[in-house]
Amino acid sequence: MEESPHVLVVDDDSTLCGLLEYKLKRKGFKVTLCGDGQAAMEELQRSKVDVLLLDIMMPRMDGFHLLRVLQDPENVVPRAIVVLSARGDEDDILKAFELGAIDYVTKPFSVNVLIARIEIALKFKVTRG
Numbered sequence: 001m002e003e004s005p006h007v008l009v010v011d012d013d014s015t016l017c018g019l020l021e022y023k024l025k026r027k028g029f030k031v032t033l034c035g036d037g038q039a040a041m042e043e044l045q046r047s048k049v050d051v052l053l054l055d056i057m058m059p060r061m062d063g064f065h066l067l068r069v070l071q072d073p074e075n076v077v078p079r080a081i082v083v084l085s086a087r088g089d090e091d092d093i094l095k096a097f098e099l100g101a102i103d104y105v106t107k108p109f110s111v112n113v114l115i116a117r118i119e120i121a122l123k124f125k126v127t128r129g
Helices: 014-026 037-046 063-070 090-098 111-124
Strands: 006-010 030-034 051-055 080-085 103-106
Touching (some): 006 014, 014 030, 014 111, 030 037, 037 051, 037 063, 051 063, 063 080, 063 090, 080 090, 080 111
Parallel strands (some): 006 030, 051 080, 080 103
């Protein structure tokens, strides 16, 4: 039996994290929640993550900083990185893509559409690089 894809949700909004966790688990995903980029980096070192859902504005280590850290070839990176952010500025979106994100979703968003985008990302993103 194939293992469920592991989604790491990194956002300091606990209400949004709880909603995403509930919806993703109902769709069969394994879900881990982190409130900032530093905790996410520790989780990425501990376990295999298929999809990283990453907010930009967070305490301790923001999303852009984490994306820069993941550029180091020594780090294990998820198959797909999707940025979730209230920042819809074109420069922010382009910066996220330059740093390895394959999708950028602005808040507020439809959780069902986000899950469809995650499923598409997993289908087409086999390796990063």
